[in-house]
Amino acid sequence: MGQAVSAIEVTNLRRVFKTNIGVLRRRAKEVVAVDDISFEVEPGELFGLLGPNGAGKTTTVKMLTTLLLPTSGMARVLGHDVARQAEAIRHRIGFIFGGERGLYWRLSAVDNLRYFASLYQMDPQVTNRRIPELLEMVGLADRGKERVEGYSRGMMQRLHVARTLLHDPELLFLDEPTIGLDPVGARELRQTIRNLQAAGRTILLTTHYMFEADALCQRIAVINHGRIVAMDTPEVLKREVRDLSIVELEVFGIPPAVVDRLRALPYVDTVSIENLDQRQSLRVQTPRGAEAVPDLMGMLEGLRVGRVVVREPTLEDAYVRLVGGEA
Amino acid sequence: MNLQAVRMSARVVAAAAEVTLRQNVVDAFVLFTILLQPLVIAVLAMWMLGGRGSENAIFVVIGSGMTGLWSSLLFMGGNSINWERWTGTLELLVGQPSHMSLIVFGKNLAVVLQSLGSMLASYALAAAFFQAPLHIAQPLLFGVSLVLMVISFVCFGLVIAPIFLMNPQVHHWQNAMEFPVYMLSGFLFPIALLPGWTTPLSYLLTPYWAARALHGTSGGTASSSETLLCWGMMILLAVVYAFVSRWLMDVMLRKARADATLRME
Amino acid sequence: MMRRVWLNLRLFLQGALLSYIGLFAWLRPATYLASKIVMPLAQILFFTFMGISATGQSNAHFYIIGNAVQIAAVSGIYGVTMSVGGDRWAGTLPYLLGTPANRLAMFSGRAFFHVIDGITGVAIALGWGVVLLGLDLTRTDPLALALTILITTFSTSGLGLLLGCISLVSLETMFVNNTAYFLLLIFSGANIQVSTMPGWMQAISHVLPLTRGIAAARRVIAGDSLAQVAPLLVGEVLLGGLYILVGYGLFRWFEYQGKRRGTLWGF
Numbered sequence: 026m027g028q029a030v031s032a033i034e035v036t037n038l039r040r041v042f043k044t045n046i047g048v049l050r051r052r053a054k055e056v057v058a059v060d061d062i063s064f065e066v067e068p069g070e071l072f073g074l075l076g077p078n079g080a081g082k083t084t085t086v087k088m089l090t091t092l093l094l095p096t097s098g099m100a101r102v103l104g105h106d107v108a109r110q111a112e113a114i115r116h117r118i119g120f121i122f123g124g125e126r127g128l129y130w131r132l133s134a135v136d137n138l139r140y141f142a143s144l145y146q147m148d149p150q151v152t153n154r155r156i157p158e159l160l161e162m163v164g165l166a167d168r169g170k171e172r173v174e175g176y177s178r179g180m181m182q183r184l185h186v187a188r189t190l191l192h193d194p195e196l197l198f199l200d201e202p203t204i205g206l207d208p209v210g211a212r213e214l215r216q217t218i219r220n221l222q223a224a225g226r227t228i229l230l231t232t233h234y235m236f237e238a239d240a241l242c243q244r245i246a247v248i249n250h251g252r253i254v255a256m257d258t259p260e261v262l263k264r265e266v267r268d269l270s271i272v273e274l275e276v277f278g279i280p281p282a283v284v285d286r287l288r289a290l291p292y293v294d295t296v297s298i299e300n301l302d303q304r305q306s307l308r309v310q311t312p313r314g315a316e317a318v319p320d321l322m323g324m325l326e327g328l329r330v331g332r333v334v335v336r337e338p339t340l341e342d343a344y345v346r347l348v349g350g351e352a
Numbered sequence: 353m354n355l356q357a358v359r360m361s362a363r364v365v366a367a368a369a370e371v372t373l374r375q376n377v378v379d380a381f382v383l384f385t386i387l388l389q390p391l392v393i394a395v396l397a398m399w400m401l402g403g404r405g406s407e408n409a410i411f412v413v414i415g416s417g418m419t420g421l422w423s424s425l426l427f428m429g430g431n432s433i434n435w436e437r438w439t440g441t442l443e444l445l446v447g448q449p450s451h452m453s454l455i456v457f458g459k460n461l462a463v464v465l466q467s468l469g470s471m472l473a474s475y476a477l478a479a480a481f482f483q484a485p486l487h488i489a490q491p492l493l494f495g496v497s498l499v500l501m502v503i504s505f506v507c508f509g510l511v512i513a514p515i516f517l518m519n520p521q522v523h524h525w526q527n528a529m530e531f532p533v534y535m536l537s538g539f540l541f542p543i544a545l546l547p548g549w550t551t552p553l554s555y556l557l558t559p560y561w562a563a564r565a566l567h568g569t570s571g572g573t574a575s576s577s578e579t580l581l582c583w584g585m586m587i588l589l590a591v592v593y594a595f596v597s598r599w600l601m602d603v604m605l606r607k608a609r610a611d612a613t614l615r616m617e
Numbered sequence: 618m619m620r621r622v623w624l625n626l627r628l629f630l631q632g633a634l635l636s637y638i639g640l641f642a643w644l645r646p647a648t649y650l651a652s653k654i655v656m657p658l659a660q661i662l663f664f665t666f667m668g669i670s671a672t673g674q675s676n677a678h679f680y681i682i683g684n685a686v687q688i689a690a691v692s693g694i695y696g697v698t699m700s701v702g703g704d705r706w707a708g709t710l711p712y713l714l715g716t717p718a719n720r721l722a723m724f725s726g727r728a729f730f731h732v733i734d735g736i737t738g739v740a741i742a743l744g745w746g747v748v749l750l751g752l753d754l755t756r757t758d759p760l761a762l763a764l765t766i767l768i769t770t771f772s773t774s775g776l777g778l779l780l781g782c783i784s785l786v787s788l789e790t791m792f793v794n795n796t797a798y799f800l801l802l803i804f805s806g807a808n809i810q811v812s813t814m815p816g817w818m819q820a821i822s823h824v825l826p827l828t829r830g831i832a833a834a835r836r837v838i839a840g841d842s843l844a845q846v847a848p849l850l851v852g853e854v855l856l857g858g859l860y861i862l863v864g865y866g867l868f869r870w871f872e873y874q875g876k877r878r879g880t881l882w883g884f
Binding site for chain 2: 042087090091092093094112115116118120122125126127128129130131132136139140141143144145146149
């Protein structure tokens with residue numbers, strides 16, 4: 026169990042959920058949340074799991090943090106099997122699922138931290154030193170004695186960060202850590218994550234923000250519908266779309282039938298729509314670039330079209346292409 | 353098990369107990385179960401049984417206090433794991449290295465100690481109602497019985513909590529388990545009034561032995577061999593519960609991780 | 618005029634239907650079994666045995682009847698307050714209040730099915746008394762008993778409507794419910810003779826529902842005729858009606874306050 030062992034080793038991991046539909050006559054339905062994924066994370070790496078909502082990111086993390094048993098396949102964290110050697114893993118990892126749950130609302134931040142410190146079997150002297158340090162680090166030093174129920178969403182998220190670092194784990198699982206934070210808070214948290222990695226920790230981060238994965242991660246696995254569709258460094262992933270240009274058209278209420286026709290065009294790779302208030306931004310990936318514009322405009326005959334821009338692809342576009350235009 | 357491990361475990365238990373106490377102090381439901389309900393039962397019992405004279409007073413105090421203890425254990429101790437699931441903290445507790453049994457033990461300990469308060473409240477009420485001093489005939493033996501009761505109740509809770517989590521059907525019968533245990537344990541009337549076939553059930557319940565010991569030592573009606581029998585049974589049952597619960601917890605945790613029920617979706 | 622009556626009736630029944638659905642949505646068969654059949658039995662047995670140990674077997678019927686009729690409080694209080702104070706209701710309430718619909722019909726419809734549910738509960742409880750504890754119903758006028766049960770569940774539902782209103786604005790519903798239920802155990806005379814209570818307690822007993830109903834039930838089962846218990850029953854009905862009106866008044870007051878202050882129901 027030396028340095029050569031991967032921090033995380035996932036082989037053919039699969040997780041199926043059984044749900045029941047209906048109230049009176051219940052039918053069983055199976056949902057495959059994670060479908061045969063494999064990857065490895067090296068010690069000291071900042072690895073990203075990137076995918077849209079419902080892709081299976083959280084399910085994967087729950088299996089790796091021993092909260093969920095895999096249906097089949099194998100996962101090893103720090104050399105131990107997640108299903109059978111869970112106890113050996115638990116004091117060496119930290120995890121955040123974030124949000125408003127997972128904290129004791131009627132207690133203060135300090136009391137919450139103290140409780141978890143006891144559970145992680147930390148020495149009381151060490152605890153007394155670390156709690157103020159951590160609160161300072163996440164910017165909650167002056168509100169530590171207040172009850173958590175009065176905290177904003179962002180403050181709760183920051184408290185989660187403090188909690189997860191209490192016992193100084195060598196491996197961190199951060200599930201969508203910047204969700205719910207304002208832009209400034211999110212930026213500060215990203216810097217904190219970089220610092221944590223610089224200090225030698227291994228971090229697995231999940232996110233559905235492409236720019237976040239691009240900014241932080243050394244390697245990214247793109248996951249969609251429970252499968253890994255691509256895995257590499259951000260630079261290599263961007264090269265995936267090197268041959269593409271993106272035509273961005275501003276439209277107003279485009280009918281789905283027209284979008285389908287656009288998708289069916291031979292020189293169109295993907296079409297994705299982003300809704301912004303009254304307008305929609307139609308993004309067409311095509312190798313033909315500016316040459317495709319007249320034909321595309323022809324397809325949009327009769328519809329109101331605003332700004333048209335032809336630009337270079339970003340990681341976001343690579344991501345869209347990888348997940349088949351559904352982001 | 354070395355000394356370091358024992359100290360660690362004790363610290364986890366104490367931490368869980370403290371956190372539970374702090375949160376319960378401001379909870380209206382807890383106040384109801386610990387104070388109001390036993391007091392109402394105490395008033396009813398005192399009225400109904402009061403005609404027997406003031407020697408009966410201590411019997412009513414102990415009996416109604418025990419109803420509070422059982423209700424607290426049933427509702428709060430029994431829900432200890434479920435409650436963590438409702439607040440979204442169960443995942444965090446499972447994912448940390450200390451064993452769940454220690455945490456549930458601490459929570460139940462807090463609940464039982466708190467509801468000893470209900471016995472005190474009944475005591476105060478009875479003193480006012482009967483206007484006669486209430487005294488405990490065998491205070492030392494009573495004290496030991498009390499300690500054993502706390503331990504055996506906490507261990508009983510260790511069994512109830514995972515059962516309630518694993519089996520929602522059983523959980524729905526939680527309300528229906530309140531009064532029957534009052535009866536089978538002989539809190540406020542002797543079990544001789546009940547049909548004979550229920551007696552074995554009574555013997556399986558640690559509240560029965562606790563009540564018998566506490567009634568006997570407070571009223572001075574129990575012989576020393578009888579008191580020793582009660583103590584023995586409480587210790588035996590506590591040990592059995594502790595073993596069974598350890599196994600149950602592991603089964604529960606495994607099942608919850610397989611079925612993805614650690615979090616309410 | 619007829620149209621107005623018809624509209625109000627429909628509103629009443631819609632509220633009734635919603636509370637019915639609410640009742641059975643969360644009530645699975647197992648829970649229903651536990652709460653409707655086992656719990657009343659447990660309560661009756663507990664107090665009856667306690668009473669027998671104190672005053673002997675001959676007085677058993679006092680406790681059996683008292684607790685059986687008190688079971689009406691389960692539906693009346695828990696059922697109705699959940700129905701009125703429930704999230705579902707509070708979610709649709711702002712929309713309903715924006716309509717010109719009749720508030721009284723809207724409000725009291727919520728109690729309808731719980732009255733029926735309550736009657737079932739009392740009937741089952743009395744059944745247990747007969748089967749297990751030898752309760753003697755041979756001298757009972759069935760019509761009088763049926764009427765007594767109906768009226769008693771009606772009046773406890775009235776109290777439930779009032780409590781439900783209160784719990785719309787205070788959030789500790791279960792605390793209010795549990796306290797009310799247990800206090801009724803004392804004050805309704807289910808287990809204690811009202812006449813033996815000190816004056817101030819008797820006063821409270823007489824303004825609470827259930828007291829006259831239990832007294833009437835005891836007398837009817839002992840052989841009294843409908844005419845003989847009529848004064849008690851009339852009193853119970855009027856009391857129930859009074860609770861409904863007070864609850865309704867509170868409801869309207871909250872509505873007014875909500876509109877004035879811009880916070881509807883404290884949500």
